[in-house]
Structures are given as structure tokens and as C-alpha cells.
Amino acid sequence: MTQENAMTNPEDYMPLREVVFMTLRRQILRGELKPGERLMEISLANKLGVSRTPIREAIRMLEHEGLVVMVPRRGAHVAEITRQELNDVLEIRKTLEVLAIQRACANMTDRDIRQLREAEEAFAILVERKDADITALGEADEHFHDIIYQGTNNRRLIQILNNLREQMYRFRVEYLKDIDIRQMLVREHDAIVKALEIRDTEEAVRLVTMHIDNQYRAINKALDERDQEESAKNAK
Amino acid sequence: MTQENAMTNPEDYMPLREVVFMTLRRQILRGELKPGERLMEISLANKLGVSRTPIREAIRMLEHEGLVVMVPRRGAHVAEITRQELNDVLEIRKTLEVLAIQRACANMTDRDIRQLREAEEAFAILVERKDADITALGEADEHFHDIIYQGTNNRRLIQILNNLREQMYRFRVEYLKDIDIRQMLVREHDAIVKALEIRDTEEAVRLVTMHIDNQYRAINKALDERDQEESAKNAK
DNA sequence: TATGTTCTGATTGTATACAAAAAACACAGG
């Protein structure tokens, strides 16, 4: 999203607010800033070596992204995300991913699809090597889906889907650590590419729907386990 | 400006950035600020009687809403919206409106549906009286759809749909002035409520799809006419 | 102890000051 801007813009000047925005965003998505954690302007400003102004503007952006919540006169904190909300997001994503794959199936060039195959293989290789870290895995997965999104030729759709996916990056750590799930992802990606290669829209739609449904189950299972650990810890 | 409000009711205090945000947003949606028009911080600050800080923060929010575009070091301007983008938005809306009506059909209480019927009637009455201004019509229409959205019980979906609809408020003036279209809207709303009343999901989906398709045609027709006038004017 | 109250420091909201870049202008030279 923003990388693209930097690419297309020959001069790679970036307002500090953008730098701050990306920094905070990354920290939230990686879980370095935890849900509920307070974002205090002065300490952030000191930590990042800038004044409060760009911090505040970055917070305004994160706020609209849904990653932070503002309480007037009481500052910003990292947005909690309830399971209900997570499932709401997944429901929307399912609908829009179906739309995306339909458009992609109609619009992607053969060259695009070859590129998608490459991305799929790169992801598969990372999964094979057990030593890959979760961030790298997440990025490879992200890249795969990005190519499909680009194939829709619908900028707004791309933007919305990216934003919805983003909400879930925060749970990557929770569910990408399961080896079985990783391998399932690889099989699903492979099947999706195959369907696109022969332009079988219906099959692609079916696979994508399944892909999201599986993700729904995987994430909820991971959260169940985490919650159980939590309550066990609190009980002791 | 709003200081009085804040005085009388300390509970719903609003930061200036919110006031500025809503003011600018309304002006953009009503067409008082035209696409491409530049938003200059100092003059806006003077006009609204505040400093640049809240102006800048409001612009950050509008930027993320997609209503303004920033060019670094060159300021903000009201976002142009191409016909391509408009159609992209409508395509997404169609998908999500279908999801929304499905959920609404399953979740809305009978009381909700009665409320929807009232909103439908209010809109119909406004259409009958030919003197109603377009803003009022737009708001009544908005209110009707809002009730359906609320019925989805999916906050994120509501937020996205509102944002997508918002993009089109900017064209209200273009196409709501046609009496025939207004009456068509009334008939469609009526049919949708009827379908909800008997919980006929399939029929409701069919109607909503048609509703958006008609909107697609209506807006594009209105834009065609506007463009023709434009080119006629330029030719002379 | 519990409860309320006043003060104090911390934190956000807003305004302003200053620096840097871009745009507008003016003017010399072809």
C-alpha cells in the first residue's frame, strides 16, 4: 500500500507522520503493542525522536484504520478485538474474497497467474523449512493474496480487502504456529492457482470460500486454546 | 461555534477536529467543495475560526475516508471520483448489500421491521411533495438503509457500507432530481420491506440486487447527461 | 476504615512559531 507509493514516487521523501504511522502500525500488527495498551503522545514522541505533531496525525490515521481507539481527552489505545468482531470481519471478507476471485479469474493475464504460481511456491518452500519465522510466513501469504487482489482491477476492493486482512494479521502468531495449518494453507493455495490456471471460476469460488471457512475454524480454535491457557493461569 | 454545546452539555464534548471533520465532510458530500478543489489549511482555519492543528487532523481523517487526497508538500484537495471508481464502488456495494439484507432478514425483530416501514413511508411522503429539497430526500433514503444496516448486527459491515454509500452521496444531486427515479426508489423500498415482512430472504436479495443495478444505471445516465452538457459548453 | 476533598502532576487539545519546500512573480537576455 504505502510501499507502492514510495515505489511510484521517484523522490522517496516521506512525511514523518507516514513513518510514525507505519512504525506504529507494524508494532500493533506484530503484537509488540498489545490490545488495550495506551499510546501516550509524549513518550511515543521521545521514543521515536519526533515531536507530538506527527504522532498525533499518525494516530488519527490509525484510528480510521480501526487499529486504535480514541477516547476524547483520555488518549488513544490499541483497539481490542473481540471474537465477535473477528467473526464479523471474516464474514465480510468471505463475501469480498469471492467477489475478488471472480474478478481475478476474469481479468488476470496468464502472466499474472504465473506470478501467482511463483508466490505460491515461495510460500510452500517457506513452510517446508521449519525454521522460517512467522513474520516471513505471514508476508509470503500476504504476497500471494495481494497478487489475486491486484488482478481484480478494482482499487477500492483491494483497499478494503487489505484493511480487513490487516485486522487478522494480529492473530497470525496465534494460528500460523501450527504446522498442520501451514500445510493446509499450502494445499489450498495450490488448488486455487490450479483453478485460476484453467479459468474455472466456480471451482475457484468454492475453494476461496473453503479457505476462509478454514481460517475461521483455525483462528477460533487457536483463540479457544489461548483462552483456556489464560483461565488456567488465572485459576492457579 | 460549538462552545455553547460543550458548555450546556459537557458530556458530548467534541474535539474541534471532529467539528472540522464533519463540517468539511458535509461540504464535500453536498458538492459545496468541488472535486479537485484545494483545501488550504490557513484559509480553512480562518474561515472556521480555529487554528491549523484541528484542520490538519480533520484532513488526515478525510484522507482515510477517501474524500480528500494528499500530495506531500503540496497539500490536500477534494478527491476526484472517476466513473470507473464509482462503478467499482457500486460493485462492492452490491455484494455487501446482499450480505446485509441476508443478515437483516435473519436478525431483524418485527419491531425493527415496523420501524423500517415507517422510514419507507416517510421517504414516500417526501417524494410525493414535489417541493422537498434534495438533501432532505437523501437523508430520508439514508435513514431507510441505515435501519437495514443496523439489523445486520455486524458493526464492521455497517461501517463499510456507510463509507461506500457516502462516496455516492456526492452524486445525489445529479440523479435524485429526476422525479421518475424518485418514484422508482419508493416502489423498490416498498418491495424490500414487504419481502422482509414475510422473511423471504431470496426475494429480498433479488430486490436489493435490482435496487443497486438500477442505481448504477441511474447514476451513469445522469453522469452521461452531465458530461454531454459539459462538452457542449466547452465546444461553443 | 470508608468517604469525600483538594491539590498536584500528567496528558490531551489547541494555538502559534519557525523551517523548508513549492509556487508565483519579476526581470534580464536571447
Added chain:
DNA sequence: CCTGTGTTTTTTGTATACAATCAGAACATA
């Protein structure tokens, strides 16, 4: 008349200053 160049003005980007409000400590009182 056009064009390039240097200068001024405007505008954005960032930092800082000040005001308003809030949270919590210290204290007093029942």
C-alpha cells in the same frame, strides 16, 4: 515574444508553548 533564472510569497511540515482536563495522591473528616 519567449525563456531561463533569481527572488519573494505562500504553503506545508514540524516543533513547541500554553490551556483545559483528568487521574491519582495526600489529607481531612465522619
